[in-house]
Amino acid sequence: MKTIIIACGAGVATSTVITSYVTQLLRDNNIEHRIIQCSLNEVRMHIDKGDLLVTSMPLKEKYDIPTVLGISFLTGVEVSKTMEDIVSYLGN
């Protein structure tokens, strides 16, 4: 079971877009998972539970778990690269 934290400004708008893509991606790859969708301010509280952090914005702050920038899910540019990254971090 993998836990993915998906964060955006308020945990409502852009993170919902990313969540819908990531859910589909992990289903397609048969990766058992749960998703925590939250705001950037709340990441700190969930980080110890997470295996991967996906955000809608580039972060300067570093966390202890792998972090993937999910902006391509919004722009539609190089989505497959982002998807590969996510799967490679979660796959064993």
Place this chain on the structure above:
Amino acid sequence: MEFISSIFNYISGLGSYVMIPIMITIVGLVVRLKPIKALKAGITVGIGLIGLDIVLGLIWTNIGPVAELFVEKFNLNLTTIDTGWGAAAGLAFSTTIGSFIIPFIILVNILLLTFKLTRTVNIDIWNYWHYAFSGATVYMLTNNILYGFIAAAAHCTISLRIADMTAPIVQKSLGIPGISIPQGFAVSTVPIYSVLDRVYDTILPWTKDKQDKKIDSSKLSFISVIAEPIFLGLIIGILLGLSVGYAIGNSLQLGMSMAALMYLLPRVTKIIMEGLLPISEQTRTFMQKKYQGAEFYIGLDSAVLLGLPATVSVGLLLIPVSLFLAMIIPMNTTLPLGDLAATAFFISMATPMHKDNFIRTLISGTIMMAVVLLVASFFAPMITIFAQGGGMEIPAGAVQVTALSAGNLIALIIYQLSRLGFIGIALVIALVACILYITRQRKKETV
């Protein structure tokens, strides 16, 4: 024509619960969703609006009485509750203008792209609510639907042009090429931050070109705990209760109501968002196929800017700053609440425009929050009427609703001009034409 308008009047008479699902379904079919998916999108958005109505009920029943006591006890006129951007977006989409806004703005964007008046392809459908809000307030004022649509188009056009102009700064700041930020609120802050930046060059010369790339936001971790929405709601509720002389029990009840409001509003907003998602995906795919290449910018939500260090820390500091400003600004009637969870959005453009300088961003943010409080207070009566559109009975009383994120200067200017009726709308069009003309030169320089 009369037949069509009588059908339209019948449907809109059924209230936004019925009208919006029908409109969203039609929009879904227009963007070529499968009928069943289009219907699901429509119903989901409708469910979100009903949810929004139920949650806002907390304000009328539990929070309203306190606002009245606040006026009596302290002569502090904080009679308007800030419901946050999610509620404002839902309410803007639930208006007549809002129900048409998605196809309308896409059309405006395509026209502007065709005539090379913008380079931004705005695929951030969700934030069309800002344009819908400008349109809906003008429609309410003038009772002329055409004026409403012109107002929405005006806000959209100005946003796209400002997005074009700020695109180089945004791209440099994020290190991502080919994007811009046409989000209806973020763009309204650009002229102010731009002027302020020049003022800082004169009065704070030592902050010039001083980047604060590494700000230790962990020093602010005590705020970030309180910044969690449910704690914010609880604490503000209890303090508010105690300050108006409620017993401890009643204060705790009020605290719980406010915590519930803070927790539930984003949840119901997410339902509306999920409903719009398939439409926004379809539109994005369509627009991107049509407008590919280096000459176009992809227009995104200002959320993509919120990871900048100065934005994170100033965003947290703006929570106490907003509450303080709300109490001391004489004309303000708004009690900040919902948008306290999203204060970083108000300075999304400040950080890149002030080159990551902390002090400049903090001063700009404080000034912006003061402006936003006043404009949000101004729009409160209109937003309260939008909230009544769903058909829920709102008890007559002193309490109103607004959202800080609706404290939009562009919307305010368009609204004030529209007071003049036909001449006002002509002035709005002239203003947009002027902006397009004046910024024409600058656009060439930055290209």
